[in-house]
Amino acid sequence: xxxxxxxxxxxxxxxxxxxxxxWILVWAWILPLPNSIQEQVDETLSHGFEGMIVYxxxxxxPPAFYTGGWKDREQQIPADPKSLFKIASISKLYTAVSIxxxxxxxxxxxxxxxxxYFPELVGRIExxxxxTLKMMVQxxxxxxxxTDNPAYWENxxxxxxxxxxxxxxxxxxxxPDKGYEYSNTNYxxxxxxxxxxxxxxxEQYIKETILRPLHLNRTFFSLKEVNLDDVMSGYYIxxxxxxxxxxxxxxxxxxxxxxxxxxxxxxxxxxxxxxxIYASIYEFEHGGLVPGYQSLAEYHEDIDxxxxxxxxxxxxxxxxxxxxxxxxxxxxxIIKNQK
Numbered sequence: 001x002x003x004x005x006x007x008x009x010x011x012x013x014x015x016x017x018x019x020x021x022x023w024i025l026v027w028a029w030i031l032p033l034p035n036s037i038q039e040q041v042d043e044t045l046s047h048g049f050e051g052m053i054v055y056x057x058x059x060x061x062p063p064a065f066y067t068g069g070w071k072d073r074e075q076q077i078p079a080d081p082k083s084l085f086k087i088a089s090i091s092k093l094y095t096a097v098s099i100x101x102x103x104x105x106x107x108x109x110x111x112x113x114x115x116x117y118f119p120e121l122v123g124r125i126e127x128x129x130x131x132t133l134k135m136m137v138q139x140x141x142x143x144x145x146x147t148d149n150p151a152y153w154e155n156x157x158x159x160x161x162x163x164x165x166x167x168x169x170x171x172x173x174x175x176p177d178k179g180y181e182y183s184n185t186n187y188x189x190x191x192x193x194x195x196x197x198x199x200x201x202x203e204q205y206i207k208e209t210i211l212r213p214l215h216l217n218r219t220f221f222s223l224k225e226v227n228l229d230d231v232m233s234g235y236y237i238x239x240x241x242x243x244x245x246x247x248x249x250x251x252x253x254x255x256x257x258x259x260x261x262x263x264x265x266x267x268x269x270x271x272x273x274x275x276x277i278y279a280s281i282y283e284f285e286h287g288g289l290v291p292g293y294q295s296l297a298e299y300h301e302d303i304d305x306x307x308x309x310x311x312x313x314x315x316x317x318x319x320x321x322x323x324x325x326x327x328x329x330x331x332x333x334i335i336k337n338q339k
Contacts, residue, residue, distance in 0.1 A: 031043065033330060033333055033334065033337070034330075034334065035334070036334065037054060037056065037064075037066050037331055037334055037335070038066050038068075040327065040330050040331050040334060041054055041066045041067070041068040042068055044068075044311075044323070044324075044327040045068045045069045047323050048237070048313065048320075049069060049311050049312070049313040049320070049323075050069050050070050050073050050233070050235050050312055050313045051067075051068070051069035051070045051071055051073075051079040051232060051233070051311070051312045051313070052066075052067065052068050052069055052079060052309070052310065052311050052312075053065070053066075053067050053079055053080075053081055053083065053085065053232070053254045053308075053309075053310040054066040054067070054254070054307070054308065054309050054310075054331060055081070055254035055255055055257070055258045055306075055307070055308040056305065056306070056307055056308075056331075056335065057258050057259075057262055057305065057306040057307075058303070058304070058305045058335065059304035059305065063255065063258065065081035065254070065255075066081075067079040067080065067081050069312075070233070070312075071083050071232050071233060071312075072232075072233045072242075073233060073235065073242075074233075074242065079232070080232075081253070081254060081255070082218075082230075082253055082255075083230065083231065083232040083253065084218065084220070084226055084230045084231045084232065084251040084252065084253060085231075085232050085251060085252065085253070085254065085293060085295060085310045085312070086231075086234065086248045086249070086250070086251055086288070086290055086292070086293040086295075087250050087251065087252050087257060087288045087293075087295050087297075088248060088249070088250075088288030088289055088290045088293060088294075088295065089184070089286060089287065089288040089289065090250075090257060090286045090287065090288040090295055090297050091187075091249055091250040091288070092187050092282075092286060093260070093261075093264060093282070093283075093285075093286050093297075094206050094210055094250070094260070095187055095190055095191060095194075095202070095206075096137055096278065096281065096282040097210060097264065097269055097270070097274075097278060098194060098202065098205055098206055098209065098210070099133065099137055099190060099194070099281070100270070100274050100275075100277040100278035100281065100282075101209055101270075101271070101274050102194070102197070103277050104271070104273050104274045104277055107197055107198075108133065108193070108197055109133070110132060110133050110134035110137070110277075110281065111132050111133070111134065112132065112133050113128065113129055113130060113131055113132055113133075114128045114129075114131045114132075114133075114136070114141075114189065115128040115129045115131075117192075117193045117196055117197075118189075118192075118193075121168075124168045124169055125143055125167070125168065126142070126170075126171060126172040127141075127142060127172055127175065127176050130176050131143065131176045132176070132177075133190065133193070134281055135176055135177050136186040136187075136189060136190055137186070137190065137281045137282055138180075138281060138282065139180055139181060139182050139183055139186055140176070140177050140178075140179065140180055141176055141183065141186055142172040142173045142174040142175060142176055142178070142179065142181070143167060143172070143173070143183050143185045143186055143189070144167045144170045144171075144172070144173060144183065144185060145167065145181070145182065145183035145184050145185055146163045146164065146165075146166040146167040146184060146185050146188070147166075147184050149166040149167070149170075151166060152166040156246075156291070157246055157247060160247070163184075163185075163188055164185065164188060164189070167183075167185040203221045206221075210260070210269060213269075214259060214260060214263050214268075214269060216252070216256045216259060216260060217256075218252060218253040218255070218256045219250070219251070219252040219253075219256045219257075219260070220250065220251045220252070221249065221250055221251075222247065222249070222251075223245070223247050223251070224247075226251060228244065228245070231244050231251065232244070232293075232310070232312050233292070233312060234246075234290075234291065234292020234293045234312045234313075234314070235292055235312060235313045235314075236291050236292055236313075236314055236315060237313065237314070237315040237320065238315070242292075243290075243291050243292030243293070244292070246290075246291065246292070248290040248291075248293070249290075254308045254310055257295075257297050257308050258297070258306045258308045261284075261285065261297050261298075261299055261306050261308070262299070262306050264284055264299075265284050265299040265301075265306070284299055285297055285298045285299050289314065289321060290314075291314060291316075292312060292313070292314055293310070293311075293312060293314065294310075294311050294313075294314050294320065294321060294324050295308070295309065295310050295311070296308070296309045296324060296325070296328050298328060298332070300332055300335075303332075303335060303336055303339060305332075305335055307328060307331060307332060307335075309324065309327065309328045309331070311324050311327075
């Protein structure tokens with residue numbers, strides 16, 4: 001009798017659990033692999049995305065662009081590969097390169113502490129006296145992530161102007177260098193440190209040392225620098241709004257991000273000695289996510305190929321992000337199959 005009851009409970013549990021399986025992800029993963037990248041773009045859009053841009057730079061071939069869906073849904077403007085896109089945390093790569101360059105120039109030391117630059121944060125950020133710049137670059141500082149604070153999202157655009165406030169006076173996530181947790185606060189502070197030691201904006205430094213040498217003329221730091229008509233619209237599941245007018249930092253075309261990622265991985269963004277420093281502190285690809293915009297920038301050494309993927313539809317429940325990762329993985333498989 002006990003065995004029978006156990007089997008019934010197990011069966012009921014199994015049936016109930018099926019309701020919680022993310023079938024859209026399973027379906028996206030098991031679909032037969034298309035023969036072309038454009039077919040994969042079209043397939044990805046069928047999962048509920050409004051618009052998509054893909055840039056592929058295979059060594060020895062001209063860069064290729066693939067698009068689908070809408071740049072602007074309301075005005076029925078098709079996705080344009082030249083559109084500007086909010087690249088969000090991909091911007092951390094540019095910051096990390098800058099830190100490596102400044103370290104090589106002895107403008108800063110990776111062993112400097114947060115308190116060395118901002119003694120006023122002692123007591124407001126736990127362990128400020130022992131958190132080093134290197135730990136901050138590597139997300140090993142234990143500093144709380146301001147975007148994890150629910151209060152921040154009550155008015156993200158207004159609160160973004162004082163984002164650090166949402167990480168102050170909170171307990172550390174872990175002791176310095178004793179764990180890893182991604183924290184946007186690390187890079188907010190690193191950029192402020194750059195401003196302090198340079199005596200001018202970190203944006204200007206990035207322009208002078210990264211953007212101009214690489215001729216990245218379609219990379220910007222704010223909506224204030226661009227024509228809004230050039231920006232791809234952004235949408236959030238369940239919200240009838242275009243997030244294009246939100247200020248979320250850096251914007252770039254897929255091509256500019258792709259050319260930067262190529263330079264990052266082949267070393268041409270660095271001067272002598274800088275690449276070794278960078279390799280010891282950070283990664284060579286990244287993703288980005290803000291309301292309405294998600295992006296992935298990958299380099300695949302085995303096929304010497306850069307792939308940039310922009311999708312202008314998000315939610316923060318994970319499904320859209322997981323779908324984007326499934327999509328780019330399938331694009332890479334298509335490229336490998338064509339070799």
